[in-house]
Amino acid sequence: MIYPHNFEHKIGFEQIRDLLKLKCLSTLGKDRVDEMIFSKNFDEINEYLAQTNEFLQIIQEKVNFPDQFFFDVRPSLKRVRIEGMYLEEQELFDLRRSLDTIIKIVQFLKEIPEDHKEDELPYPHLSKLAGDIFTFPRIVKAIDQIVDKYGKIKDNASPELLNIRRELANTTAGISRSLNRILKGAQSDGYVEKDATPTVRDGRLVIPVAPALKRKIRGIVHDESASGKTVFIEPAEVVEANNRIRELEGEERKEIIRILTDFSSQLRPLVNEILSSYEFLAEIDFIRAKAHLANEMEAIKPTMKNNPMIKWDTAIHPLLQKALAKQNKKAIPLDIELNITQRILIISGPNAGGKSVCLKTVGLLQYMVQCGMLIPLHESSEVGIFNSIFMDIGDEQSLEDDLSTYSSHLTNMKAMVKNCDENSLLLIDEFGSGTEPQIGGAIAEALLKKFNEQGTYGVITTHYQNLKHFAEDHQGIINGAMLYDRHHMQALFQLEIGNPGSSFAVEIARKIGLPEEIITDASNIVGAEYINADKYLQDIVRDKQYWERKRRNIRLKEKQMEQTIEKYSKEVETLNKEKKQIIRDAKQEAENLLKESNARIENTIRSIKEAQAEKEKTKDVRQDLEDFKEKIAQIDAQEQKDKIAKKMERLIEKQERKKNKKKETPSAKSPRVIKEEPIQVGSRVRIKGQRTTGEVLEINGTNATVLFGQLKTTTKLNKLEKSNSTPKEETTATTFISGQTHDxxxxxxxxxxxxxxxxxxxxxxxxxxxxxxxxxxxxxxxxxxxxxxxxxxxxxxxxxxxxxxxxxxxxxxxxxxxxxxxxxxxxxxxx
Structure with a gap:
């Protein structure tokens, strides 16, 4: 349901229809624009949007789409249904070209390009439209046999027509020869001017003669020039021939009508099917127009949700943007969200601050998308579906019904209360205005309470403080403010959800130049409490923005911390895996070495047996081998431990280097003793026990002024020591901070x-x-x-x-x- 009856006019959708019609190629598409209606069927809306989006893709990719000949021949086809009626030459020519366009469009949509997979159509939703459309190539061929490329009936359309036109050509040529002969004779006699030529008057060939000499040439006077200085005479010798031409032209016309009638009789049984194909052509013209308008408005197909909701980023009012573009300006985008927890948005703020524009933007874009049109907003936006939209905006005073502005508003409120539900969207401008403020505000608050109980969605603008307070205290309703620059005293046309807005009435009055005494008097009338409440409201908005920014920064830091913890956790896990792998490799290598040692022992024993040595000698050899085995095992184990320790040390160092703050590990080597030179101006120094270095700027007795980074400090000379590191090393050196300094x-x-x-x-x-x-x-x-x-x-x-x-x-x-x-x-x- 859409309420009231002039809803489209109020939100500017009538202008959108006009813009769409300008993009259509024929009355086929224009009729579809007039038939376009608001839909609440989610699948239907999605299909319309997908079709338009695919055509937008065709436009943006500059694909050669066959849209040359869109002719609306439906009235002619409907006339041909009547027995004996026929298509004229031009109508037949338009039929031929538009039927050929339908054939090419269907082929285009069903064709699979080489770079696509088999059975993968590039424009599936448009292709679905063309799925069961009849094309008529035989009719096109039949018309080609009758009509030439200029839309005229061919000479050979029938044998009779060919004979007629041949005789007509011969007779005309004979008349021309006779006229030229008579004309030359008249010119030589001085009856006709030397540059005169034969011409046609009333369909008959004549020669121009001066009025005074017209009796010199025997024939019929057919016409006289506008100046009266020339008369046109048909010589008697060619009268009969001209009469024959008239007869032949009549016969030609009769034969053409017979040919067209015969063709129309063959066409008559197919008229209904052909009309269905033209409905397809009308739909393509309509979709094409929507796509071209979307391209002009920089509109997109948003993510659609099958439930009532609004989550729009950088939404633009297309008509406002078009108007501002002529002044080289841009419309301020709108960010707005309505969901199950904040269904009704109460927008407050200064006059001329953009509240009504915000309201109309919501109404127009929501209506457009539910009519199957792409809308200008960011691709991250989400658009829901509403079953009904109600609007109360502007002066609805009715003289016919004897209604005042406020009575009309209440009539609209009555319709809303009666019909709105959880799937409705309300758009109410200046809620409660038009009557005494106290009772108007009370009625508005009661209505707002009822709307909230009904679970409806809505965008409502107001100046009433009680509605702002009501929104703060009730679930499902949220305040919004149109921002205003207090310092430059100008509206910013930006909506901020979460805070009520100020009317800035005093500030605006002062900017306009109202006398200060009047402003002071007005402030005294409403009381300091009201004025201060408005200021406090502005301060609260400012503070809330500040803390919101703080909270966002904290959330960002927490997210970064979580990412860092996750990163180091993965690194520790990798480190442990590598450690286990190193130990496994070391054990395997030690085991291989022991096996090799055992093999050597066995070979030695075998050699001893073969040499038949003494038992004591054998025992000594065995003992030596055991010692060797133990020594090898110890050496190998120590080597593996060293390898593991070194690799672990490298991994730990790699991990430590990635940290922002590093602690210096004491060197295992003894420090070298360096003979220090005295500290002077320009020396690189550091405070004893710290790593941060600076440059000595000035020495005054036992005190020195040192520049550490951007910070100057004065300290005792005996607390400083020279730094031998280069500036590059200083930038990469790890800083050690003492516990006292840290605290x-x-x-x-x-x-x-x-x-x-x-x-x-x-x-x-x-x-x-x-x-x-x-x-x-x-x-x-x-x-x-x-x-x-x-x-x-x-x-x-x-x-x-x-x-x-x-x-x-x-x-x-x-x-x-x-x-x-x-x-x-x-x-x-x-x-």
Whole structure:
């Protein structure tokens, strides 16, 4: 069900129909555009979308689709059903060309390209349309025997017609010869001008003569020029011949009608089947038009869900985008989601902030997709199906029914309450307006409660505070805000779901230039509590955005941590497998060595027996071999242990290198004693017990100023020692941090606030405070801080940003989001 009757006009779908008709090639497609209706059948909608999407693919891939001749000959075919009626030459020619187009389209859709698998059609949904369509190649051939390539009846269409046209040609040639002879004689006598030629008047060949000389040539005057300076005479000698031409032309026309009548009689039994084929051609024209419009709107086939829901990313109102494109502007995309937990969206915000556009975008795109049209949004979007859509928008005052605007709104509400259910979508603009605010707001709240109980879905715009509060307190309803830039005093046309919007009435009134005394008086009338509530609402929105961003960052860090844990777990598992494999290999190698040793022992014993040596000597030899065996086993075992230890050490080192923070393992070798030179300006030094190196900038007595990275520090000379490492080695060296320093840094990180407020300070005071703040931020390693300096004259902002531009550790700096302070706050990000 679609309500009200002028729904298509309200959402702009009538304009979409007009745009579609412009894309059609004939009245075949235009009639289908008029027949296009809203569907709630999921499979049917999916099929329509798939067909259009396949044709869009044809367009974008620039495939040579046969769409040259789309002629609507259905009226002519229906006329031929009557006995004795026939198709005219042009109608026959249009029939021939359009039937040939149908044949080529069916062949195109059923043809399997060489790069496709057998039985794999490139456009399966369009091919299904062509599956049982009759084509009529014999009729095309029969027409080709009658009509030439210019659409005229051929001379040889029948023997009689051939004879007539031959005689007609001969007679015409004879008349031409006679006229030329008479004309030359008249010219030589001076009756006719030298450049005159024969011409045709009333279907008869004549010669032009001056009026004063017309009696000099015997014949019939047929016409006179508009200027009166020339008359056209048919000489008496060719009158009979011209009469014969008239007779032959009549006979020719009769023969052509006979040929067309005979052909139409043969065509008559097939008219119904041919009309069915033209319905297919109409459908192709309609789908083609939808695809071309989709290509123009950059529309896609979204993921469809067989239940009521909306999950749209970067949805665009196509008509608004078309209008803005003429001004070289772009429409702001809409992100919106309605689901089982947040079915009704209450949108609030300033006037002219885009609330109604948001409402109409939802209505138009949902209606378009359920009419089988592709819509402009992101491919990640999901689109559900609604059984009915109800709308209440604009001034519906009715003089005929004696209804005021508010009465009309209530009439619409009555229809919605009566008919809407869990599969309905409500679109209500300025809910509750049109009457006294207090009772209007109360009725709107009661209706909203009823809609929520019925489980319906909806998008509703309002300014009423009670509806915003109702949305916060009830499951199934959610607030949304159209964003507004408070600093530049302009609408952003962006929807943010989750927070109520402010009307910014005071700010807008002040921007327009309403006298301040009136604004103050109005603020006093509504009371400070109301004004402050609006400000608090804006602050809550700002804070919520800030914490939402924090929460997203935390979730991102947690995800990265989980990935890191998973990565190292896999590495440890791999390490253990390699360890076991090394041990197995070592055991196998030792076993092989022992077998070899046993073989040698047996060979030695055999040699002793063969030499018949003494028993004592044999015993000594056996003992020596046993000693050898034991020695080999010990050597082998030690070698295997060394191999295992070395490989394990390499694997552990590889794993350790991948970690962000590494601890230095003490060297097994004794440190070399190096004779140190005294520390001077320019020396590379480090604090004793630490690994971080810096450069000495200044020495003052027993104190030295050292630059560690971006941080300057002053310390005692006796606490420093020279570093012999190169700058490259220093960048890759592992940093050792003492326990005391680590605890100090930990406390500093816990107590560090990532925001500083310098509003009201003098320039030098603010700059000094920001300097210390940035140094501490770099020291504790935060990634982002905020500096509150306000807008004012912009001096503080310029001073601070000039300073930030010279700090190497600063990655970038920019204005805060408009909802969180805009240009009054500078956000600083570090490497």
């Amino acid at each position: 100090s840094m930990h406390d500093k990180k816990l107590n560090f606030k990532q925001e500083i407020d310098v509003r009201g300070m003098r320039g030098d005071e603010a700059l000094q405070a920001v300097t210390y703040f940035i140094d501490d931020a770099i020291l504790v390693g935060v990634s982002r801080v905020r500096i509150l300096h306000g807008t004012g004259t912009g001096i503080l902002r310029s001073l601070i940003r000039d300073y930030l531009s010279g700090i190497g550790g600063v990655k970038n700096y920019h204005d805060e989001h408009v909802q969180l302070g805009g240009s009054g706050i500078t956000v600083v990000e570090f490497y």
